[in-house]
Amino acid sequence: MKFKLDLSLLLVLISAAIYAQKPMDRLSVNQNEFVNEEGEIMVFRGVNTSDPDKLEKDDLWNENYFKEIKDWGATIVRFPIHPEAWRERGEKEYLKLLDKGIEWAEKYSMYVILDWHSIGNLKNQLYLDDMYYTTLPETFAFWKLMAVRYGDRPSVAFYELFNEPTVYNQRFGTLKWKEWKSIMEEIIIIIRANGGEGIPLVAGFNWAYDLGPVKEQPIDAENIGYVAHPYPQKREKPWEPKWTEDWGFVKEKYPVILTEIGFCDESSPGAHVPVISDESYGDAISNYADINNISYVIWVFDMDWAPRMYKDREFTPSRQGEYFKKKMRSYKK
Amino acid sequence: MKFKLDLSLLLVLISAAIYAQKPMDRLSVNQNEFVNEEGEIMVFRGVNTSDPDKLEKDDLWNENYFKEIKDWGATIVRFPIHPEAWRERGEKEYLKLLDKGIEWAEKYSMYVILDWHSIGNLKNQLYLDDMYYTTLPETFAFWKLMAVRYGDRPSVAFYELFNEPTVYNQRFGTLKWKEWKSIMEEIIIIIRANGGEGIPLVAGFNWAYDLGPVKEQPIDAENIGYVAHPYPQKREKPWEPKWTEDWGFVKEKYPVILTEIGFCDESSPGAHVPVISDESYGDAISNYADINNISYVIWVFDMDWAPRMYKDREFTPSRQGEYFKKKMRSYKK
Amino acid sequence: MKFKLDLSLLLVLISAAIYAQKPMDRLSVNQNEFVNEEGEIMVFRGVNTSDPDKLEKDDLWNENYFKEIKDWGATIVRFPIHPEAWRERGEKEYLKLLDKGIEWAEKYSMYVILDWHSIGNLKNQLYLDDMYYTTLPETFAFWKLMAVRYGDRPSVAFYELFNEPTVYNQRFGTLKWKEWKSIMEEIIIIIRANGGEGIPLVAGFNWAYDLGPVKEQPIDAENIGYVAHPYPQKREKPWEPKWTEDWGFVKEKYPVILTEIGFCDESSPGAHVPVISDESYGDAISNYADINNISYVIWVFDMDWAPRMYKDREFTPSRQGEYFKKKMRSYKK
Ligand SMILES: [Mg+2]
Ligand SMILES: [Mg+2]
Ligand SMILES: [Mg+2]
Ligand SMILES: [Mg+2]
Ligand SMILES: [Mg+2]
Numbered sequence: 001m002k003f004k005l006d007l008s009l010l011l012v013l014i015s016a017a018i019y020a021q022k023p024m025d026r027l028s029v030n031q032n033e034f035v036n037e038e039g040e041i042m043v044f045r046g047v048n049t050s051d052p053d054k055l056e057k058d059d060l061w062n063e064n065y066f067k068e069i070k071d072w073g074a075t076i077v078r079f080p081i082h083p084e085a086w087r088e089r090g091e092k093e094y095l096k097l098l099d100k101g102i103e104w105a106e107k108y109s110m111y112v113i114l115d116w117h118s119i120g121n122l123k124n125q126l127y128l129d130d131m132y133y134t135t136l137p138e139t140f141a142f143w144k145l146m147a148v149r150y151g152d153r154p155s156v157a158f159y160e161l162f163n164e165p166t167v168y169n170q171r172f173g174t175l176k177w178k179e180w181k182s183i184m185e186e187i188i189i190i191i192r193a194n195g196g197e198g199i200p201l202v203a204g205f206n207w208a209y210d211l212g213p214v215k216e217q218p219i220d221a222e223n224i225g226y227v228a229h230p231y232p233q234k235r236e237k238p239w240e241p242k243w244t245e246d247w248g249f250v251k252e253k254y255p256v257i258l259t260e261i262g263f264c265d266e267s268s269p270g271a272h273v274p275v276i277s278d279e280s281y282g283d284a285i286s287n288y289a290d291i292n293n294i295s296y297v298i299w300v301f302d303m304d305w306a307p308r309m310y311k312d313r314e315f316t317p318s319r320q321g322e323y324f325k326k327k328m329r330s331y332k333k
Numbered sequence: 334m335k336f337k338l339d340l341s342l343l344l345v346l347i348s349a350a351i352y353a354q355k356p357m358d359r360l361s362v363n364q365n366e367f368v369n370e371e372g373e374i375m376v377f378r379g380v381n382t383s384d385p386d387k388l389e390k391d392d393l394w395n396e397n398y399f400k401e402i403k404d405w406g407a408t409i410v411r412f413p414i415h416p417e418a419w420r421e422r423g424e425k426e427y428l429k430l431l432d433k434g435i436e437w438a439e440k441y442s443m444y445v446i447l448d449w450h451s452i453g454n455l456k457n458q459l460y461l462d463d464m465y466y467t468t469l470p471e472t473f474a475f476w477k478l479m480a481v482r483y484g485d486r487p488s489v490a491f492y493e494l495f496n497e498p499t500v501y502n503q504r505f506g507t508l509k510w511k512e513w514k515s516i517m518e519e520i521i522i523i524i525r526a527n528g529g530e531g532i533p534l535v536a537g538f539n540w541a542y543d544l545g546p547v548k549e550q551p552i553d554a555e556n557i558g559y560v561a562h563p564y565p566q567k568r569e570k571p572w573e574p575k576w577t578e579d580w581g582f583v584k585e586k587y588p589v590i591l592t593e594i595g596f597c598d599e600s601s602p603g604a605h606v607p608v609i610s611d612e613s614y615g616d617a618i619s620n621y622a623d624i625n626n627i628s629y630v631i632w633v634f635d636m637d638w639a640p641r642m643y644k645d646r647e648f649t650p651s652r653q654g655e656y657f658k659k660k661m662r663s664y665k666k
Numbered sequence: 667m668k669f670k671l672d673l674s675l676l677l678v679l680i681s682a683a684i685y686a687q688k689p690m691d692r693l694s695v696n697q698n699e700f701v702n703e704e705g706e707i708m709v710f711r712g713v714n715t716s717d718p719d720k721l722e723k724d725d726l727w728n729e730n731y732f733k734e735i736k737d738w739g740a741t742i743v744r745f746p747i748h749p750e751a752w753r754e755r756g757e758k759e760y761l762k763l764l765d766k767g768i769e770w771a772e773k774y775s776m777y778v779i780l781d782w783h784s785i786g787n788l789k790n791q792l793y794l795d796d797m798y799y800t801t802l803p804e805t806f807a808f809w810k811l812m813a814v815r816y817g818d819r820p821s822v823a824f825y826e827l828f829n830e831p832t833v834y835n836q837r838f839g840t841l842k843w844k845e846w847k848s849i850m851e852e853i854i855i856i857i858r859a860n861g862g863e864g865i866p867l868v869a870g871f872n873w874a875y876d877l878g879p880v881k882e883q884p885i886d887a888e889n890i891g892y893v894a895h896p897y898p899q900k901r902e903k904p905w906e907p908k909w910t911e912d913w914g915f916v917k918e919k920y921p922v923i924l925t926e927i928g929f930c931d932e933s934s935p936g937a938h939v940p941v942i943s944d945e946s947y948g949d950a951i952s953n954y955a956d957i958n959n960i961s962y963v964i965w966v967f968d969m970d971w972a973p974r975m976y977k978d979r980e981f982t983p984s985r986q987g988e989y990f991k992k993k994m995r996s997y998k999k
Contacts, residue, residue: 124519125470126477135470137791137801140839144792170526173473173519186790186839193836457852458803459810468803503859506806506852 024106026154027199029223033293034199034255044111044295045328046076047309048260050302051117052097053085060313061097066104068315069301073328077101077110078259078297080117080163083134086142095149106155113259113297114146115160119207121172122162123179136183143187147196159200160227160259161187164207175205177213181220188221201257203227204247208260209234211247218254225255230285232263232277239284251292258296261285262307263320270306275299282323298324357439359487362532362556366626367588377444377628378661379409380642381593383635384450385430386418393646394430399437401648402634406661410434410443411592411630413450413496416467419475428482439488446592446630447479448493452540454505455495456512469516476520480529492533493560493592494520497540508538510546514553521554534590536560537580541593542567544580551587558588563618565596565610572617584625591629594618595640596653603639608632615656631657690772692820695865695889699959700921710777710961711994712742713975714926716968717783718763719751726979727763732770734981735967739994743767743776744925744963746783746829749800752808761815772821779925779963780812781826785873787838788828789845802849809853813862825866826893826925827853830873841871843879847886854887867923869893870913874926875900877913884920891921896951898929898943905950917958924962927951928973929986936972941965948989964990 025036033041047069055061069077079101086094098114105112118134120127127133134142143159150156161184167175188200202219204211208229228247235242250256263277264270289296298320301309309321317325358369366374380402388394402410412434419427431447438445451467453460460466467475476492483489494517500508521533535552537544541562561580568575583589596610597603622629631653634642642654650658691702699707713735721727735743745767752760764780771778784800786793793799800808809825816822827850833841854866868885870877874895894913901908916922929943930936955962964986967975975987983991 124473124523126473126523140790140792144837168526170522171477173523173526189836190790190792190839193834193839457806457856459806459856501859503855504810506856506859 024109024111024155024157026197027111027157029199029225029255032251032254032256034225034257034295041293042295043290043293044076044257044297045331046074046078046110046295046297047072047301047324048078048080048115048297048299049101050300050305051080051082051085052101053082053089053094054302054305056097061101063104063107065301066101066108066110070108070110072325073331075110075333076113076157076295076297077105077301078113078115078160080115080300081142082117082131083138083142084131091145095145098150102150102153102156110155111157112155113158113160113201114150114156115163115259116142117163119164119166121167121175122165122183123175124173126172128166128168140187140190143191143196144194147191147194151191151195151197154197157198158225158257159191159196159198161200161202163203164229165203165205166207167205177205177217180205181213181217184219185221188219188224199255200224201227201259203229206234209246211250211256214250214254225257226250227257227259229260230258231261231274232281232285233274237280237284239281240288243288248288248292248294251294256292256294258285258289258294260299261296262299262309264307265319268307268319270304270308272306275307279323282320282327286327357442357444357488359530360444360490360532362558362588365584365587365589367532367558367590367628374626375628376623376626377409377590377630378664379407379411379443379630380405380634380657381411381413381448381630381632382434383633383638384413384415384418385434386415386422386427387635387638389430394434396437396440398634399434399441399443403441403443405658406664408443408666409446409490409628409630410438410634411446411448411493413448413633414475415450415464416471416475417464424478428478431483435483435486435489443488444490445488446491446493446534447483447489448496448592449475450496452497452499454500454508455498455516456508457506459505461499461501473520473523476524476529477527480524480527484524484528484530487530490531491558491590492524492529492531494533494535496536497562498536498538499540500538510538510550513538514546514550517552518554521552521557532588533557534560534592536562539567542579544583544589547583547587558590559583560590560592562593563591564594564607565614565618566607570613570617572614573621576621581621581625581627584627589625589627591618591622591627593632594629595632595642597640598652601640601652603637603641605639608640611652612656615653615660619660690775690777690821692863693777693823693865695891695921698917698920698922700865700891700923700961707959708961709956709959710742710923710963711997712740712744712776712961712963713738713967713990714744714746714781714963714965715767716966716971717746717748717751718767719748719755719760720968720971722763727767729770729773731967732767732774732776736774736776738991739997741776741999742779742823742961742963743771743967744779744781744826746781746966747808748783748797749804749808750797757811761811764816768816768819768822776821777823778821779824779826779867780816780822781829781925782808783829785830785832787833787841788831788849789841790839792838794832794834806853806856809857809862810860813857813860817857817861817863820863823864824891824923825857825862825864827866827868829869830895831869831871832873833871843871843883846871847879847883850885851887854885854890865921866890867893867925869895872900875912877916877922880916880920891923892916893923893925895926896924897927897940898947898951899940903946903950905947906954909954914954914958914960917960922958922960924951924955924960926965927962928965928975930973931985934973934985936970936974938972941973945989948986948993952993 027034036042052061102112118132120132184202208227211226230243263275263281266276303310307320308318310316311318360367369375385394435445451465453465517535541560544559563576596614599609636643640653641651643649644651693700702708718727768778784798786798850868874893877892896909929941929947932942969976973986974984976982977984
């Protein structure tokens, strides 16, 4: 009995020794880079969790899940909060999931991106699926609450305001950049006024792919970053010149983070356009990102959603899992 | 037993022989006319059903109802879909009603107008009655769904975007034509992008009566038509010059369809302004329409709603029923 | 038995004799004053009831409550209708409360202010608390209904369109005066078109404190008044020059009414910024109002809400209750 207790205590101490860290820095923007409190450039590689609500139902929203992510080499995690899950679980219960996830991320020194995971046209309230349904006032209220609750917590470093704005070839109607820009700026004002000290991230049209309008009409706010989701089939090879043209050029002036990248082969469960590719994509996108000091976050650390990173509850890597596990571990920390 | 089977089979065959038609044409707009695939000008006369939900509750939403309509001489039917009925029955169940109604209309070679049957100011969400309540996003979503489901079905020829826009002498606040035009154009974009190949129909203010603003600011879209509901008491006799001034002038440049006309005498059940009149109105409006190649649709093939076209479940014509039954049958098909 | 009946009848007659009045005048605006039908300037002092829904639950929404208010010297009462209470009780039941309250106010010859008691940014639907939650269409519909039901009732003299517009230092985002002005003008149009003959009251930003923008961009409507809620801690002493600068200057051109004033000491239940002060505030604000023919309404005739006017169900005055009871009684009626 005593021995057992001692052993468990010992494990706790070892774990504490390994993971005890100085408190995480408040990140900020310096020119076109994310920097820590010492002004050092910070580049992150990490993974998307699936929706915390989904993981909780799977009995996977626990410390071990985060320990595994850390073990794969991640320094950042993104929580895709689906509006429908947010409403169905209820604000109070969902916040408990976020509280725990943030704590586990902190324990393993990983920064957190909060992501309001909708896909569609917020102006017209037309979305790809019911799970993405939200309204402008609900979106404002969500970010107000995030700012009040997590605004002074440095680990919660990024606020991704709206996952993937798209009019889907006008199936969701129209949305002008000027209208989108104005919505984004309003949310940023609300976040800041409610104490949100983190970095708001703004996505472009075409499912968070096209940042072209930023050239002429950047978001009118300081200390923000831009997002791209350059999945392999958004463009034909050679990708690099197109990436530069479509979103990479933004990095000349502002920080850019790829909050969703990933691939799988055609036979993989859930394979769909635009994610079908192979390791050549992995090489291309990680190299492009590394050369340009661009952080990236792989979609998705889950066994059911696609493209998956692992295949079973033992976290056996999928094909892209193997690729990115090796890749993430290869960076100097 | 065998005999009975044969007889019923025989009846089916006869019925098929009578009504079997070449597949219905996709209608389109050529200058100021609706035309078929051969480019021939098409002018329709037909009736409004009451709300399919209401008819289903009455046990009248069946083939016999459509057979009766055909027998009265109709070549078109309009389905007034009330937003409240749409929500209360639920999208899935309501679609089943539409599926069946469209099939019966096709069987009797009648074209269909889908009509989002609201009355009021969509901008302010103020309506004549709860049954007309809707929102802009619900209206977008409704038409998106209609386009996806019926967009490639030629029999579903017309989409009447919003039955009767009105601010009711400002009781519903204000609505500028520019605002209305912009809403209509957004819906048309959504319909087209979702595969809706039919002809959108746009109504004017004053309960779908006044098309004056079309002169200076027509809807910015091709292949559409305009709607008027010139009930008798909208204007004093002689009606014709006023009709030309208020909405008829539009026919010089664009197709126009009168998706609601009708009359009853004062003692008729449900008689109300602006529908009280007599056969002189029937003569005037049908002549005006015929001279100008304008299609018209009588309100309403129901025994409870006013002005009614029949009086009992045997479809005994009401006064306007008698008038229009004779009239519709008089046209060469 | 007979004696009892006679006695109660006698009491009714006495009561009728005391309170029977000529029907109340329709008030209107003449230049910068509220006037009666004889054109005489009318200045009111009175109290805010708490929410009629709250008082009904307390078993206080009865004639005796109004009799007590009258006895304190009030000539006006304001009903703060919280949107949440409105929805929860339901329109039909809430209207019964209003019907009764208006009748009792009339019996004691007190005018009524209907107040849509929300606090926050109506444009973004961000509010101080759930009880203040509403939407623009709900607000339109509320005032449409008020106009239809009470629009021709002279006792219902004022419509306070929205209690306290505030962006709370941008915690509720942004709201431009031009946007607010446009919302107010739309509501006024709706009220008038639905028969509302009373006087709409418009509040300024900063929780109904700052009327600065009225200087350059007054509301584009006749026969209206402006509102200020100059609680003591909105500004430091000496208050008078700041009051003039912030809202008092409006009285040079338009009527102004202070629909919420009040104070309590720090130890008082519910004491909070900006209401903490003492009788020096009572002197200052009532003098300022009196000198400028400005009506005022004390917050709040309740024993639970702060700053309260009485302390128990016997209506024992609180500190501000004593002050204002004496003050209100001191005016010539
Ligand atoms: Mg905090
Ligand atoms: Mg995605
Ligand atoms: Mg009608
Ligand atoms: Mg009345
Ligand atoms: Mg207040």
